[in-house]
């Protein structure tokens with residue numbers, strides 16, 4: 001079998017940054033080149049997206065949102081990822097990456113219209129290079145790969161990041177996408193947020209072996225890292241993205257983390273997992289961890305923390321008020337409005353019929 | 362100050378009602394935005410509802426235990442005007458996502474979400490998933506006679522299971538309003554604690570092969586010890602003595618403090634002895650847990666036990682105080698002429714011990730029939746873990762401990 005090609009770890013710039021256990025090495029941490037302001041901003045954003053997540057949960061309980069999928073515990077991934085990419089690199093998210101969208105600059109009050117059920121797509125993906133949130137599990141993975149192949153055909157050096165949960169790697173789409181990416185050397189980073197649960201199904205019940213190591217079989221490298229360390233995420237994504245930009249091809253990053261809240265507002269996690277597990281992961285909560293590190297570096301003091309909290313509270317209140325003032329579009333517009341750029345006559349007739357049926361009843 | 366009535370939203374994608382578990386505020390109290398108002402239980406989860414307004418609680422529209430329809434008023438708050446800097450995008454009535462702006466808007470036809478009532482006639486349109494039909498077939502349940510509680514009147518697995526298990530509820534169901542039904546029957550919606558008890562009991566009886574053994578013990582020593590305590594200014598109920606004796610017997614027979622791990626075919630012998638204490642409350646049976654009972658002396662057992670029982674009755678215990686038991690005790694003689702019974706194990710435990718009332722009984726001492734205080738003990742054990750011989754040894758040890766109580 002002389003023609004079997006082994007993926008040579010030598011061409012992998014990410015692995016040397018991490019210990020075998022997936023921790024960013026002290027040396028790599030010291031040479032990230034992030035300014036104190038940039039470091040503080042990472043912290044600020046984590047606090048902001050967490051507080052927003054909590055507020056969205058409240059808003060759902062108050063009948064202002066139909067559904068909400070909390071991401072508490074996964075903020076280091078949301079924030080570190082966006083900070084590591086160029087603004088023009090595309091992100092293909094699942095349903096849980098609201099925080100990434102915020103970091104890309106999308107107004108959270110606008111984004112929440114999706115969860116309020118009053119808009120099918122409240123932002124223009126091309127403005128933010130942030131694809132729509134998708135519910136069908138793993139569908140964003142082939143989308144991301146296709147887009148990355150397109151970027152390559154256009155000789156652009158923009159790369160694509162597609163992110164998904166551990167459960168998504170059980171889907172056929174995921175494997176097809178991985179295969180295409182390897183074969184076509186697509187400039188794509190696969191970011192698995194391994195939060196240990198796919199709704200009520202634990203990792204061990206649907207994945208044998210390691211997710212990161214699956215990459216080898218598709219002809220590109222993969223690594224499992226600590227997903228609750230914002231700087232580790234930043235370093236891994238930036239390095240994998242630069243590699244892809246230079247034509248190095250795909251990379252799979254498996255970031256180990258924990259979904260601290262329910263799967264969605266319709267879920268009750270106490271029915272299937274223990275408090276002990278939650279407590280164990282709470283000790284690794286990415287936000288206090290990074291705050292302690294910043295304080296240890298002398299980059300954050302009481303006054304700075306208070307200022308961050310104040311600013312975040314103000315932003316969240318604005319979001320709340322703006323969201324509560326949002327109303328639903330007329331039914332005809334909601335259903336027919338954004339389907340075709342040039343609707344056909346029969347489509348317009350159908351719309352008229354629908355609208356007049358509302359009046360006559 | 363304008364009165365704002367907050368209506369129960371659909372908290373979980375297509376729910377029609379929720380049960381109010383407890384209020385966290387009182388009429389007349391002040392609340393801030395997002396302060397917890399109440400706990401409600403839906404078919405999917407127990408959730409806390411945060412206040413959408415800041416202001417004074419004017420009226421609570423439901424009582425704990427009641428079921429509230431989605432869209433029905435929950436609380437009226439005399440709201441403090443919030444300085445909203447943003448104008449509504451259009452002056453249409455504000456739409457709460459869960460249920461729309463009150464009554465259905467004129468002109469818009471809404472599809473009824475109400476479950477069609479199963480008629481019970483043969484050949485009626487039965488709605489059930491294939492695995493539920495399979496289960497019904499296996500259990501010999503006629504689906505046409507089962508009322509579906511799932512979405513759109515669909516028959517669920519639980520409905521089929523309920524149809525097979527004998528109706529043997531002992532204590533009164535939690536105070537939930539009955540829904541009037543035809544031909545004199547009453548239908549009581551089971552939610553909250555009643556539902557949790559039902560789930561736990563079905564799990565016990567359908568997964569644990571259990572048997573029960575009985576014994577009578579001579580309580581003379583125990584009563585003498587209580588007198589001694591009383592003379593020392595401390596009056597103790599028999600329960601702390603029961604618990605202490607149980608703990609000592611468990612130490613000699615650690616298998617009684619274990620669990621059967623189905624997934625690995627292993628017996629897990631537990632280290633601390635956490636004693637669940639069955640308490641009858643107005644809400645139904647609750648089992649607060651006395652943790653590390655093997656590390657406590659008699660007075661600590663008495664004090665902590667009393668606190669837990671009080672907390673269970675007042676409804677102030679957190680879920681952490683009602684979980685993690687490794688063996689359970691129930692005092693069946695405490696409130697009536699009950700001598701003994703066949704207690705049901707609380708899964709995943711291995712053993713439950715029931716004590717009957719202590720009263721004078723004829724006992725044979727040195728060939729003479731004499732009256733002595735005594736009581737029945739019964740234990741139910743998991744036969745996968747413990748055989749009759751070992752259960753007997755444990756029961757013998759328990760009786761011996763109780764008969765030699767000295768403090």
Ligand SMILES: Cc1ncc(C[n+]2csc(CCOP(=O)(O)OP(=O)(O)O)c2C)c(N)n1
Nearest residue numbers: 096135136137165166167168195197198199
């Ligand atoms: C194709 C498809 N199948 C099933 C579902 C229902 N579903 C929604 S989320 C989910 C679990 C996904 O778990 P994971 O990929 O680990 O992501 P996480 O939710 O943990 O972020 C499932 C099965 C769906 N949305 N799409």
